[in-house]
Amino acid sequence: MLVNESKRKVWHGRVELADTFFKRFKGLMLVRNVNYALVFVLPAETRVNASIHMFFMLSDIDVIWLDSSCRVVDFKTARKWRVYAPKKAAKYIIEGPVGMIRTLEIGEGDLISWSLSEEKEKAIPVKISLPEKLSFESSNGVTMAESVSKLKTKKA
Template identity: 70%
Template sequence: MIINETKGRVWHGHVELADTFIKRFRGLMLVSNVNHALIFVLPIENRLNASIHMFFMLSDIDVIWLDSMRRVVDFKTARRWRIYTPKESARYVIEGPVGLIRTLDVEEGDLISWDVTEKKEKSVPVKVSFPGKISFENERNTVVFSKDIIELP
């Protein structure tokens, strides 16, 4: 979720952080359907470091540049096969689907915050053994398991 705190507008989409070199390098390149936002956390705040390229992008995206105080310094819809540099130094770059800027009603100076979507760990199938037969003995109020074991895949 991304929030324009200045205007109270919210984008209720999936949000991920690109806070390592590898994640920033990969970005949204070769993503066929950009349906989530990626927030780049840059090591230093400057214009050159916040520049982006749209090489190998399969679709256009909305881009919002923020300073270290999370104030919007620039924003635009980025087209494929172009290079973009923000008007001012930026510490964060938000890349998302086209329409993100309109949904948040972004203007320069707006305060933006976000809530990163937690990645759920994938479950791993495990073989579980169950007794072949369960019977209840009413006389002693006990449960008896037979020795036959059934394994479920």
């Protein structure tokens, strides 16, 4: 979720962080349907570090540049196959779907905050005990049991 603290406007989309070199390098390139925001944490607050390219982008995006105090220094809808640099030095860049700027009613000097979307935990394989006649260790990969009722009555 992104919040324009100055105007009390909220964008209720998913927000992810690009805080490593590889995540910043990939950004939103080759993403077909940009339906989330990506917050870039830059190593230094400069105009050069905050410049972006739209090469290999499959759609236009909204871009918001913030200084180290999270105040908007520039914003625009970025078009495919172009290069952009903010008017002033920036420490953070927020890239997201077109319409995000309008929803947040962004203006220069606005204070922006965000809360990251929770990552879903990955599944962890767990061993469980099975009834005697049921096994996943067959030679052909297919498991058969005589019948569910026999398994239930045998256990009871």
